[in-house]
Structures are given as structure tokens and as C-alpha cells.
Amino acid sequence: MNKKNKKILYFECFSGISGDMTVASLLDLGADEGKLRGALDSLGMEDEFDIRIGRTKKCGxxxxxxxxxxKEQQDDGHVHNEDIPHHSHAQNEDGLHHGYVHSGDVAHHSHAYSEDGAYHGHVHNEDGPHHSHAHNEDGLHHGHAHHGRNIQDVYEIIDRLEGQENVKERARSMFRVVAEAESRxxxxxxxxxxxxxxxAVxxxxxxxxxxxxxxxIGADEIVxxxxxxxxxxxxxxxxVLPVPVPAVLNIVQEHKLLxxxxxxxxxxxxxxxxxxxAASATSQKLxxxxxxxxxxxxxxxKDFDHANILRTMLMEAEAEEPGGTLVVLEANMDDCTGEALGYTMEQLLGAGARDVWYVPAYMxxxxxxxxxxVLTEEGKxxxxxxLIxxxxxxxxxxxxxVLRTAMQRRYxxxxxxxxxxxxKACMFGGRTEYYPEYESIRKLCEASGAGFQEVFSETVKAAEAASGGTESGEKDIEWMERMGQ
Incomplete structure (x- = not known):
């Protein structure tokens, strides 16, 4: 049976990660710019923003x-330098991270908090001030007033997206993570x-x-x-706030990111x-x-002493043989009842353990x-x-x-x-062996009154006959793979 090689998308976050770095890296990896522009056009927000895709050098x-x-910042009368992107992660020459780029001495940070703890730049309580531009020292707001968008408003924008539902769901999940972190x-x-x-734009x-x-990109796994x-x-x-900012800390803690x-x-x-x-990773290990x-x-x-880049790699991993690398967990117990041990085995097998067994010992x-x-995958x-x-x-x-060699299996x-x-048909080295499932044999024995060995051997013969013998195992049975064996 041929196995399909797995495509893995790997994010190398050695200089952190931001939204604009992620999109840029995926475009450079090969994501279709035309599809992206078409999707953004379908949002109906053409009066609010444009995107610019280009090239630069970081540490060469x-x-x-x-x-x-x-667009509002381009049209609102503020002075902008054409060489500075009007983006939420833009900086001025002093290295400060500003939410928007303005002339003047007032730095408006994309994660700015006021002294009373209100969050200025992205998130506001309904009763809090909505600041879109810089303020002077008297605290007056210079620019246009705007209402805030809550999570439901953002979902409605995402729902306008033309494309597959799983794209919308992925976007909702990411925004939900941000909203929950800010809520906390x-x-x-x-x-x-x-x-x-x-x-929010x-x-x-x-x-x-x-x-x-x-x-x-269509990767099978994202790491x-x-x-x-x-x-x-x-x-x-x-x-002044410590780095990481509170929202980042909350996400890292809640989703167990390293x-x-x-x-x-x-x-x-x-x-x-x-x-x-947090919302995209499907595995923690390559x-x-x-x-x-x-x-x-x-x-x-930003510019650091190191290259401030996010690198992505599309990798191909050869399909693992049915055995592969697994993890064995071991625990010694001299004060646990037989009932508890039996129940634990049931729970572990029910949760997807490959195998569970006990070995008598003296402590x-x-x-x-x-x-x-317990024999299991690292991911579990x-x-x-x-459970243990x-x-x-x-x-x-x-x-x-542990490394395990196992026969390929079909059911x-x-x-x-x-x-x-x-x-169950088990294949290795061009030969196939047939093993009836115990529960199936038990039910037939109870229904017919026949002996276990009689029903068992009859089932093996029927499987061999339907499959054309023990060498091919392919003929008349509709076989299927069962994962996790």
C-alpha cells in the first residue's frame, strides 16, 4: 500500500512573529498574491485600506x-513620509513601536495603555475613549472620532470573505484568541x-x-x-510596559506556546x-x-543586530511505516488497587493509547x-x-x-x-495474515451457539477465499485503513 508523503509548513520564529511578517513570509514561500488580493477585495473595505507588497533587506x-x-491616514491631513509604511508595526527613528505614523513628538504605540489601564490603539472598553490618532499634551483628540468594532463586528467582516468556510473559520479562531487575551x-x-x-483594520x-x-499553501501539518x-x-x-505585553503573555500561557x-x-x-x-499549529515537533x-x-x-525576519519552510516528510517512533510511559505502583489499575487501562485505551500493559514487580x-x-504517540x-x-x-x-516495526493493517x-x-489483514514482506476481531467472533458465538475456534477458523478461511489467498489480500473485500494502530 502506497503512503502519501506529508507536507509540513514550519515557522522559524527566531526573531519573533507578527501578522505582517507572517503574510510576507507566506507570499515569499509561494502563496498566490492574486488570490490574496481577490479575497481582500471581497471584504468590501476598499475605502479603508490598501496593501503594499515589496522587497527589502534585513542584515543583507x-x-x-x-x-x-x-486610507484615512493618507487622507486625513496628517503628514506622512512616503517611505514609511502606514502600518500598525511602523517605527520612527528612535526605535519605538508606534501604532500609527505621525509627524510631531507624540508616540502612539499600538499596544499603548493609559495610566488607568485603558488600552489605547486596538482595544477599548465601551466606556473608554476611542483614540485613532495622536493626542497633544492637553489630552485632546486630534483627528476623527470612530466607534469601536467588537468581536461580532469582526466576524461579520470575515463572513464576507469569498472562499472556503475553513478559511473563514481559521480567521475567526485567530481573532478569537486575540479577543480572549485582551479580555483577560x-x-x-x-x-x-x-x-x-x-x-483593528x-x-x-x-x-x-x-x-x-x-x-x-495547503500543508498537512503546521509547526x-x-x-x-x-x-x-x-x-x-x-x-511604560514590560515586554512581552500582557496580551502576548496571556496567549502564550493559555495555549502553552514555548x-x-x-x-x-x-x-x-x-x-x-x-x-x-496559537490557532494554527497542528504539531509541536518536526x-x-x-x-x-x-x-x-x-x-x-524593526531593525536589530540580528536579521529581523520570519522564515517559513515547506517541507516534505516521507510517510512513516506503520511502526515509526513512539513513546513508552512507565510508572511503578505498589499501593494502587486492582480496580483502579483496570479502570486506568480502560481510560488510557479509550483516549487513544496504542497499547497498555502491566508487569508484576517487587519494589x-x-x-x-x-x-x-503505555505505548503512545508523542502528541498524546x-x-x-x-490520566495516569x-x-x-x-x-x-x-x-x-522507541522504534517499532509493525505490519501494515487493513480492516x-x-x-x-x-x-x-x-x-484484520496484516501485511509484511509480501505476505498477508488474517486475524478475526475478538468482539465480532464473540457475538457470532453467542448468536449461533457454535464454539469459538470453529467460528474463528471459519472467518479466516472466508477472508482468504474472498481475498484470493494469503499473498494479495486485495480481491473481494473492501478494506480500509484504521489509524492509530
């Missing part, structure tokens, strides 16, 4: 750029979190663009490296970037061996004991460990990787004179 490395240019940061319900009308475009590009984050503080309109701190002054992971990683098919490089707006003071063994390890701690008396679990049904029986 060529990289793609993706900028959201807010400000101590208000998710429904009351308001994204400022101008500030950047995030909406970045997130929808990411969803469209991910769909176009993110640890998120490299800077240190120090970010200067805001009314004060964070790697660097001795680099400044913010490298934005809430949008963290949300993309296969041991894979081929790199294509690479993409997206540039960030300290010659106490009779059992060693619990934490769930299995949680929950249902047994152990206080520690050992683990190690089907055959007709016997006792009735329909389920059977």
Missing part, C-alpha cells in the same frame, strides 16, 4: 514586505472588548491574509518553533503573531528527517507492585500522563522513545455461515 538578507496602508488583560467579557475602527487584514495564504521575544520595556503614550527570551531590547512578538501561532521544498522570508519593520521492602506501561503523551496521575497513586512517570468484513464477521 533579501525579504518580502507586506504593509497595510490605512482588561478584566472584561470577550463580547465587551472593542477593537478601534482604525487600529491592521489586525483584520493580517489575520484574514494569513488564513488565505495558509489555505493556498512553529519557540517564539523568540525581546526584553526590556516599550514606551507608550502614558507610561517562549524564548533574548537579551534584545524591544518587542518581537505581537498579539496578532502569537494568536496566529519529524526527524524531511526535505525542504521551498523557503520564504518575511521582513519585520522496596519487597512490596509486590505493578509497572504500568501529556494527555496520557494526565488522575487515576493512579503514582507520583512520577518515566518516558523514552474489513466477510460473510461466513455464522453471519458477518470483522477481520
Amino acid at each position: 538578507i533579501d525579504a518580502c514586505t507586506f504593509d497595510v496602508m490605512l 488583560a482588561h478584566g472584561i467579557p470577550v463580547e465587551e472588548v472593542h477593537f478601534h475602527e482604525v487600529g 491592521d489586525s483584520i487584514v493580517d489575520i484574514i491574509s494569513t488564513a488565505v495564504c495558509l489555505e493556498d 512553529f518553533s519557540e517564539l523568540y521575544e525581546g526584553s526590556g520595556h516599550v514606551k507608550c503614550r502614558h507610561g 517562549l524564548h527570551r533574548l537579551d534584545v531590547q524591544g518587542e518581537m512578538v505581537t498579539p496578532t503573531g502569537a494568536a496566529i501561532a 519529524p526527524g528527517n524531511c526535505r525542504i521544498l521551498r523557503t520564504g522570508t518575511g521582513a519585520g519593520k 522496596k521492602k519487597n512490596r509486590p507492585a505493578y509497572i504500568l506501561n 503523551r501529556e494527555e496520557m500522563e494526565s 496521575f488522575k487515576h493512579t497513586t503514582t507520583i512520577g512517570i518515566r518516558r523514552h522513545e 474489513g468484513k466477510v460473510e461466513t455461515r455464522f453471519g458477518e464477521a470483522e477481520v
Whole structure:
């Protein structure tokens, strides 16, 4: 049976991650720019933004750029430098991270908080001020007033998107992660979190663009490296915040993302970037061996001593043989009842463990004991460990990787004179062996009154006859693979 090689999309976040870096990197990787522009056009927001896609160099490395240019800022009478992208991650020469680019001395940070804790730039409580542009020292708002968009308003924009439903759902999931993080940061319900009308446009475009590009790349698995984050503080309109900012911390904590701190002054992971990683990752680990098919490089707006880029790699991993690499969990128990051990085995198998078994042992003071063994995938390890701690008396679990050679397996049904029986075909080295499923044989025995061995052997013969013998296993049975064996 031929196995399909798996395409894996890997995000190398050694300089953090933001929405614009993600889109730029995916475009450079090969995502269709025409499809992206068509999808954004379908949102009906042409009066609010344009996008600009270009090239730049970071520490001599060529990289793609993706900028959201807010039309209101271009038309509102403010002075802009044409060489500076009008984007939520733009900076001025002093290195501060500003929400919008303006002339003057007032720095408006995209994650700015006032002294009373109100969030200025993206998120507002309904009772809070809605700031779209810079304020002077008297606190007056200079520019146009706007209402805020809550999460439902954002969902309605996403629903306008022309395309597959899974693209919309991916975008909703990313925005939901951001909204939940802001809700927790400000101590208000998710429904009351308001994204400022101008500030939210950047995030909406970045997130929808990411969803469209991910769909176009079409990877089977998506893996993110640890998120490299800077240190120090970010200067805001009314004060100073530590890096990572609260929303990023909430996302990292809630979704168990790996964070790697660097001795680099400044913010490298934005809430949008963290949300993309939290909502998109399908695995935490790359296969041991894979081929790199294509690479993409997206540039960030800041300049550091290192190249401020997000690199993506489209990889191909050869389909694993049925055995592959698995994890064995072990726990010694000399004070756990037989009932608890039996129940634990049922729970582990029900949760998808490949196998569970007990080995008798003697522990300290010659106490009779059992060693619990669980065979599982690395991706299910934490769930299995949680079940073991929950249902047994152990206080520690050992683990190690094992390599397993296993026969390929297919499952089907055959007709016997006792009735329909389920059977498993196991193939290796050009030979096929047939093993009837126990529960199926048991039911036929109870219904017919026949002996177990009689029904079992009859089922094997029926499977061999229907399949044309033991060499092919292909003829008349409609076989199917069953994952997780």
C-alpha cells in the first residue's frame, strides 16, 4: 500500500512573529498574491485600506514586505513620509513601536495603555475613549472620532470573505484568541472588548491574509518553533510596559506556546503573531528527517543586530511505516488497587493509547507492585500522563522513545455461515495474515451457539477465499485503513 508523503509548513520564529511578517513570509514561500488580493477585495473595505507588497533587506538578507496602508491616514491631513509604511508595526527613528505614523513628538504605540489601564490603539472598553490618532499634551483628540468594532463586528467582516468556510473559520479562531487575551488583560467579557475602527483594520487584514495564504499553501501539518521575544520595556503614550505585553503573555500561557527570551531590547512578538501561532499549529515537533521544498522570508519593520525576519519552510516528510517512533510511559505502583489499575487501562485505551500493559514487580521492602506501561504517540503523551496521575497513586512517570516495526493493517468484513464477521489483514514482506476481531467472533458465538475456534477458523478461511489467498489480500473485500494502530 502506497503512503502519501506529508507536507509540513514550519515557522522559524527566531526573531519573533507578527501578522505582517507572517503574510510576507507566506507570499515569499509561494502563496498566490492574486488570490490574496481577490479575497481582500471581497471584504468590501476598499475605502479603508490598501496593501503594499515589496522587497527589502534585513542584515543583507533579501525579504518580502507586506504593509497595510490605512486610507484615512493618507487622507486625513496628517503628514506622512512616503517611505514609511502606514502600518500598525511602523517605527520612527528612535526605535519605538508606534501604532500609527505621525509627524510631531507624540508616540502612539499600538499596544499603548493609559495610566488607568485603558488600552489605547486596538482595544477599548465601551466606556473608554476611542483614540485613532495622536493626542497633544492637553489630552485632546486630534483627528476623527470612530466607534469601536467588537468581536461580532469582526466576524461579520470575515463572513464576507469569498472562499472556503475553513478559511473563514481559521480567521475567526485567530481573532478569537486575540479577543480572549485582551479580555483577560482588561478584566472584561470577550463580547465587551472593542477593537478601534482604525487600529483593528491592521489586525483584520493580517489575520484574514494569513488564513488565505495558509489555505493556498495547503500543508498537512503546521509547526512553529519557540517564539523568540525581546526584553526590556516599550514606551507608550502614558507610561511604560514590560515586554512581552500582557496580551502576548496571556496567549502564550493559555495555549502553552514555548517562549524564548533574548537579551534584545524591544518587542518581537505581537498579539496578532502569537494568536496566529496559537490557532494554527497542528504539531509541536518536526519529524526527524524531511526535505525542504521551498523557503520564504518575511521582513519585520524593526531593525536589530540580528536579521529581523520570519522564515517559513515547506517541507516534505516521507510517510512513516506503520511502526515509526513512539513513546513508552512507565510508572511503578505498589499501593494502587486492582480496580483502579483496570479502570486506568480502560481510560488510557479509550483516549487513544496504542497499547497498555502491566508487569508484576517487587519494589522496596519487597512490596509486590505493578509497572504500568503505555505505548503512545508523542502528541498524546501529556494527555496520557494526565490520566495516569488522575487515576493512579503514582507520583512520577518515566518516558523514552522507541522504534517499532509493525505490519501494515487493513480492516474489513466477510460473510461466513455464522453471519458477518470483522477481520484484520496484516501485511509484511509480501505476505498477508488474517486475524478475526475478538468482539465480532464473540457475538457470532453467542448468536449461533457454535464454539469459538470453529467460528474463528471459519472467518479466516472466508477472508482468504474472498481475498484470493494469503499473498494479495486485495480481491473481494473492501478494506480500509484504521489509524492509530
